[in-house]
Amino acid sequence: MIKPEKNLPVIAVFIFIASIVLFSQIFSSEFRIKTLDIFRIPLRIISGSLYLLRDVAGFRESQMENKLLRENITNLEKELLNLKETTLENERLRKLLDFKESERRKFAPALVIARDPSGLNDTVIIDRGKKDRIEKGMVVISGNGLAGRVIETGWRISRVLLITDYDSTFSGVVERTRDEGGVSGNMRTGLVMKYLDIGCDVKKGDKVITSGLYGVFEKGILIGEVVSVEPDSTGLYMNAAIKPEVDIRKLEEVLVIR
Template identity: 30%
Template structure:
């Protein structure tokens, strides 16, 4: 608002300045004509007049220059904001393409048909850990189908309604799966315990399990194919007086960054 007011002022001032200068020159001409050669200070009169005009005009021109600079800065800021927005959008597209390429590469190595789905919401209230998925209408999604990311097992389909499905996460307290320590082939049951951490149930205290071991699905039930990554062993608690050791597994999936997943059609083998 202030800039607009100043702009209007300067436009009016430019017009007024031109008229004032013309009027002053006419006045000086009349004075010179009146005095003729009798007045030896004609040059002095001219000089004084132009000095006065310059004194008035200089600060106004300086203010006008400041206003022009501010206008240019405002335009540059707008252009910069627009470019930043475009750059942000390009980065989002680049990251999405990277995730999709990773999923497609993972999908090409699997023997089961994979159905892509987009994560559109989370539900982690009252001990329930689930995500909402958007699927195509043509997708033949059924309850208990495994849900994967490129990093490992995300969970399983809990229910389907039209273009949407609910996925129970491996972090849900009611989730369990037949598991195996990949290195030593020790069998156990994976049971969710707390946020992104599960426990291997039934591991004998003499079984060969080490911190850093990768835990995968064993395929000993009909829900999950063999070899899906559940996570990595992060902590082991042993007590010689106890028959079983406590083995804790951190999920391989970064759930906070989950945006796309693959649903495994275990009914149709490629």
């Protein structure tokens, strides 16, 4: 396919010669008219080529504009995503800060940097360790809720056993009724509170907090909310399914109580 832009030198020379012949006063009118008739077809072709060149240039300009627009849209989408992520992170940090300011305790903020990939344990790795005075057994919270406890410490990192792990057992109390029971992790399904009195008045929506018994967690930390209550397999006690206050699956920032 012949590309018009490659014929520009030929076209320019032809137009130059035609201009001299057609518009110069040294040639007679009759000669110019005859020449015009001869040049009619080539000039029409040239005119078409020029229009085509203009269209090609316009098309290329449009392509460039479209490319720039697409790049601008992509950049705006990235900025919007970054802004959204920053907003969400600020909200999480604000909750941590609010909790920190409301309690007269010392905290060490930390980031979750890894999770147990096997799925056999509900544990995470945080970016704080002995260097930051983190010790085994320290309580880990997020927002206003209980997240877990430190079970291993390195110099710069620590391993946290989350409350939803099967090996996580501790004592809790229903805030409204003051019924106590043993809370244990149930992995993906959350928590279960066992050994509640068969005649207890525990209901869906009740808040459950740590009781402070047995020295695992200090008293008064929010664990979660009751979502259902039913008798256990023996019929002697009631079990309460609890939705953790902390979204364990989306844990990113935490506070370690020192």
